[in-house]
Amino acid sequence: MSKIIANYTSRRSFLKGASALGALGVLAPSIFSPRFAQAAVNGEVLSGCHWGAFRAVVKDGRWTEVKPWEQDPHPSHQLAGVMDSVYSPSRIKYPMVRRAYLEKGRGADVEDRGSNDFVRVSWDKALDLVAQELKYAKATHGPRSVFTGTYGWKSAGKIHNSRSLLRRLINRGLQMPNVTHTGDYSTGASQVIMPHVMGTLEVYEQQTVWPVVVDNTEVLVVWGADPIKTNQIDWLIADHDSYTYLEEFKKTGKKVICIDPLKSKTAEFMDAEWVQVKPQTDVALMLGMAHTLFVEELYDVDFMDEYTAGFEKFLPYLTGETDQTPKSAEWASEICGVPTDKIKELARLFMGNRTMLTSGWSLQRQHHGEQPHWMLVTLASMLGQIGLPGGGFGLSYHYSNGGTPTSDGPALSGMNDGGAMEGSVSIPVARVVEMLERPGEEYDFNGTRYTFPDIKIAYWAGGNPFHHHQDRNRMIKAWQKLETVIVQDYQWTATARFADIVLPAASAYERNDIEAMGSYSNKATVAMKKIVDPVFEARSEYDIFVDLADRLGNKDAYTDGRDEMDWVRHYYEQAQKQAASKNLEMPEFEKFWEDGIVVHPVSQAAKEYVRYADFREDPLLEPLGTPTGKIEIYSKNIEKMGYDDCPPHPMWMEPLERLDGPDAKFPVHVNTGHPNDRLHSQLCGTVLREGYAVADREPCMINPKDAEARGIKSGDVIRIFNDRGQTLAGAIVSEDIMPSVIRLYEGAWYDPVEGGKVGSLCAYGDVNTLTPDLGTSKLAQGNCGHTVIADFEKFEGELPEVKVFTAPKNG
Amino acid sequence: MGKHETITLSNSDRSLVYRWLASFFTSEVKIETLESYSSPEGRALLDVFSQAPALTSFTGELTKLTELPVESYQSKVLDLATAYSRLFLGVGGQHSAPPYESAYYNEKGTLFQKPTADMNKILQDLGISIENSMKEPADHLGVQLNVLAEYIDREALAEANGDHETAYTSHHNQIRFLSNHLLNWVPSFCESCKRFDKSDFYKELANTLSAWLAMDLARLNEAKTTT
Structure with a gap:
């Protein structure tokens, strides 16, 4: 044995001459030091992130496992992606x-x-x-x-x-x-209009807390929001406590209504009634309800008198006195697609029950996005339940677990x-x-x-x-x-x-x-x-x-x-x-x-918090931060601005473009909601993508009617396009979305086939290749990420590879 | 094979070749690198390396570089650095060739997986660690090629000291390491280099690496089986 090896190693060095050269040290350096590596670190570390608190298992200096914090009532499945992101091949490694x-x-x-x-x-x-x-x-x-x-x-x-x-x-x-x-991309319009209307940002304020909602709310309306999906994350570290309350609410068997072009995760979880509304027409739908409450003399006149200002200036618009167009349920139905009877039924249902109108921010992330929440407040005012336990409206139940009682902590x-x-x-x-x-x-x-x-x-x-x-x-x-x-x-x-x-x-x-x-x-x-x-x-x-x-x-x-x-x-x-x-x-x-x-401990008072209870109790001693101290259905400050795109009371205005709108150039609306398996674009490059990608692309949900008309089936690659851009996506055909609406979540990584070229096809599915860049109005200048119509087709050409994620296909 | 048939390699040659190949994966080609290869010593080195059939294509690429006018070095070096970043530093996204065993260990290309742990253990057993200035995980190709060089040197040293047992172990470590930590992923890696490299340089480097590893394993096995 040893003889052979000796023979092998004693062969004449063909580099004998060259080995002696000084250059070799430079050209073939050793990269090792003759010393032991430091002792490897092992153990468990408690830490936190937008997706919650967790324990990280570390083995030999490597993070190998992530376990949710034991007291997290509803850990997010995205935690796996958090660990994965650290060792992702898409890490930036060097300057x-x-x-x-x-x-x-x-x-x-x-x-x-x-x-x-x-x-x-x-x-x-x-x-x-x-x-x-x-x-x-x-x-x-x-x-x-x-x-x-x-x-x-x-x-x-x-x-x-x-x-x-x-x-x-x-x-x-x-x-x-x-x-x-x-401002921000989440609540750009609402956080500017709400101070004029309610005297606070509203979108980032504590809500009437969940325990009160569970006990008192009879009808829970979830309007353009999906708390089951979006409460996975928090700007700080997520507590996920709202899930417990949502479960409790569900157990009461009380009514939950989701108003949405999509059947949301929340609708599914809560066994809710799904009311399909055409995107960007929520103001019309609300006006139809308000009109019903007015003509049927159901609305709370006393509340309007005592707690609001300017309703009388809004009424001529509602009744059509000013523009010869009564904003009736019939009128609204034409625009929003919800049947007239349904609009009236909902108005009566809300009026006859303790109703909490919760809304997401999708409503205001569109052209004239100042109007929907202003109109929602107007509708809630007419219901007369603002400041009552479990009634009124809330703009943050879907975000960072809003409505979870606040601790006494510093x-x-x-x-x-x-x-x-x-x-x-x-x-x-x-x-x-x-x-x-x-x-x-x-x-x-x-x-x-x-x-x-x-x-x-x-x-x-x-x-x-x-x-x-x-x-x-x-x-x-x-x-x-x-x-x-x-x-x-x-x-x-x-x-x-x-x-x-x-x-x-x-x-x-x-x-x-x-x-x-x-x-x-x-x-x-x-x-x-x-x-x-x-x-x-x-x-x-x-x-x-x-x-x-x-x-x-x-x-x-x-x-x-x-x-x-x-x-x-x-x-x-x-x-x-x-x-x-x-x-x-x-x-x-x-x-x-x-x-x-x-x-930190939570007081009993915090568990009983009712938003605007003080104002309701004593509107003179606890006025709102508005010029009149009341809820402003009409804003004189906004009137003074004289903006053509933001009138002084809530109004239905045609957006830049919408599904079935006048002169609509494209036949479908593209819903650009928040993803379920990412935080916006974060974690797009992680293991989580394996759970949702279709044909390696961002999934796009399509109603069977629209799919059939274009010869598309689940798993196909489609091209979505309009006059601003184009992107590929993977088709999911489903009844969970209404016809003429397709859903492509925001946050998919932009992956131009021709990097840097204006107009390039995105190979992966960035929906912002399609959206317009305009301010909601001169008032708030928020973004209009939900104002987008387009068309789509089965992609038949040579399929460009997705290359934005470093995931080599092993040779 | 012609005259090359007579070329055989001593262990000191082999470890040198491994470290030399590794150097192109651990760092970009610098102006100084080009200057070294155009010096008489550098040219001599390329001359002798070019006599090993497995290395010919890559020494050819390097020779071409040394023949460039000196004033074009700067731009050439940036071309190569750009290609290096795309292939090895993740800039190319999916069109890259991550030089880490872990990246090929799972479907997704996640880094710092079991191969990193295995390599840390191997370095620990060898009583060595990666230079502080190099911020790469232990399953980086450059590290792995250096580990093989280390085994080779240890065999040669043991042999020189008459410690046949250690020499034998080191010899077998080479075979095992080549099979378990290089040939299990380097072929895929080389395929990616060939597919995605926009300079010919890394394509040829990949060709050379594949050829060299295959040849070296055959030689090691031959030495073993004739026992």
């Missing part, structure tokens, strides 16, 4: 720079963005470049030349808050007036932006593309005229506008105006692919942080402990920004002398002090950090 940008500098070959020509650079090189560009912007273009709007669902965590940290960099690091955003504060400098401005978030197209020009917003800033650099940290913004093709073109685009993320999102400088951020599971559980419940304070070390060269948000602040010469002003754990402790101890002032004891920091969670 990268677009090749043309690296070679030729800012503004080089901007039409080339999105074509995936990137070169790896060192962290030093990347950070030097970013710092250099920021200094250049300040020196050459001055204030308001850097956009730090960076909208998006950044990871949970109070310290590594990429949005605040980025603004802090401009405010304290660069020390230049910045440009940020106001509010947890977090990283701030360090104070914006004088001269900083913000734009309505969804006008970002228009801002790039029309620098220096004026626009309207909520009663004021503003001027769009002239942006040279956009820096996005923890957001994916190439998913959430409408009209992808228009956006690609507008993006070319930017001289430099910096994107900091942990996944190769479409936005990262359209950047010049890409910085790999650590995921939320590769750093230490602290966060509250439950945006509404404030159920607990959670230690978001690092589960594993950052993979590849990823670095935490805080570390990246501190290094940039250092390069800008202002590190101390940026850090206030604190490192990551100093901040975690700082915010915990602030919360602890606040708790003490409420006679609530919280453990010392060390104990908290070891235990990983402090659950």
Whole structure:
């Protein structure tokens, strides 16, 4: 045996000469050090994320299993995707720079963005470049030349808050007036109109709590919402407590009505009655109900007198006195497709029972999106149940488990932006593309005229506008105006692919942080402990920004002398002090950090909270924050603005386009609702996709009638198109959607067949290739992601591969 | 095979070839790399490597590079770096060739799976770890090729010390490692390189790697079976 091996190894070295060469050390280096690796880490770590709290099992330094927190009543199946996202092949591994940008500098070959020509650079090189560009912007273009709007669902965590940290960099690091955003893509219209109507944002306020609803509500209406689907997530750490109450409500056997073009998860779960309504016609349907209540003299006259203002100015419109069109059930039925009798029946049912009108935000994410919730409030007012237990309306039962009783726990504060400098401005978030197209020009917003800033650099940290913004093709073109685009993320999102400088951020599971559980419940304070070390060269948000602040010469002003754990402790101890002032004891920091969670007590009063009970009890002492102190059915402030697209009382107005609308150019509406297996675009690149992709594409639900007419069956690849763009998708033929409506969830990763090219077919299913980019109105300037009609066909050509997710097909 | 038939490889040659191949997966080609290969020593190295049939196509690619005018190095290096990023750093999305065993261990291409754990154990058993500056998991192709070089060196050292037992174990470790951790996925990986590489460079590197691994395993087995 040994002889043979000896023979084998003693063969003459053909490299004998070359081996002696010094070059070999350089050309064939060893990459090992002669030492043992560090002891591997094993154990279980409690942490949290938008999808809930969980325990991570770590074996030999690798995260191998995710288990929901034991006290989570309804864990989300998406947790599996959370773990998967950390080790996803779509992770950004190293700092990268677009090749043309690296070679030729800012503004080089901007039409080339999105074509995936990137070169790896060192962290030093990347950070030097970013710092250099920021200094250049300040020196050459001055204030308001850097956009730090960076909208998006950044990871949970109070310290590594990429949005605040980025603004802090401009405010304290660069020390230049910045440009940020106001509002969001979720509730853009509602959060601007509601303060005029109710005196509060309404969309982010605690609701009449679920225990009260379970006990008192007789008819639960779910209007354009799907809480079973969307309460999986929370802007902070999800508690999932609303599921328990939904189950309890179901057990009572009381009536649940879902008004929706789709049979939602909630309709299914609650065994609800499904009322099919044509998309974007909710205002007409509500007007039909209001008209019924009025002509049948059913509505609560006393409530209107005592608690509302301007109803008398709305009535002539309702009755048709002003426009010769009574907004009768018959009139409404023509528009919304709900049978006249059904409209009347619903109006009477709501009036005759304690009715909670809960609504989602889909209603307002459309052209003239200010109107639906204003009209919903008007309808609820006519029912006269606002402020009564289980009656009225609610705009946040579907979000972050709204309506779950609020604990006595302290509010947890977090990283701030360090104070914006004088001269900083913000734009309505969804006008970002228009801002790039029309620098220096004026626009309207909520009663004021503003001027769009002239942006040279956009820096996005923890957001994916190439998913959430409408009209992808228009956006690609507008993006070319930017001289430099910096994107900091942990996944190769479409936005990262359209950047010049890409910085790999650590995921939320590769750093230490602290966060509250439950945006509404404030159920607990959670230690978001690092589960594993950052993979590849990823670095935490805080570390990246501190290094940039250092390069800008202002590190101390940026850090206030604190490192990551100093901040975690700082915010915990602030919360602890606040708790003490409420006679609530919280453990010392060390104990908290070891235990990983402090659950806060909930008072009896919190379990009995009824929204607007105080106002109802005493409207003079507890007035609303509106000019009249009452619910404004008519707003004089809005009247003064004189907007042609937002009248002073709720009105039915034709949107830009709608199903069966006048001059509709396409035959179907595209529903762009929130996905069931992702958080917007997050986790699209994970194992979860295996559970829903059809022919490797984003699934599109189609009514059998529409499918048959086009010769399409489940599993087929279809092309959906209109005059703005086109995308492929995988067909699911189902009775769970009404005819002439198809559903393609938002958040599918943009995957252009020709990267960077305007008009390219999306191979995967990004619905925002089809949506229009316009403001809801001059009032709110919210996005109109639900205002979209299109056509579709069976795709017969050569099928382009989906390539946005790194998932090699093994050779 | 002609004159190449007479070329045989000593263990020091083999480990050198493994480390040399690994170097193209662990980092992009730099201007300095091109300069080294155009130096007399570099050219000599390519000359001798080119005599091994399995290595010919790739040494040909490298030789072509060294023949480029020096002023075009910068742009060539960026071409190659772009191709490298697309193939190996995930930029190419599904049109890439992740150089990790884990990526081929499951349908989805998830990283840091069992092969990473296995490789960590192997490194631990060898009493070595990856240089701090290299931030790659242990199932990276570059690491794996270096592990094989390590086994080869250990065989040669044991042989030189007359420790036939250790030499025998190291020899068998090579066969096992090649079969269990390289040939189980590298063919798929090489296919992806060939399919998706937009430069010829990584295509040829993949061709060469496949040919070399196949040849080396045959040789190892031959040495074993003649026992």
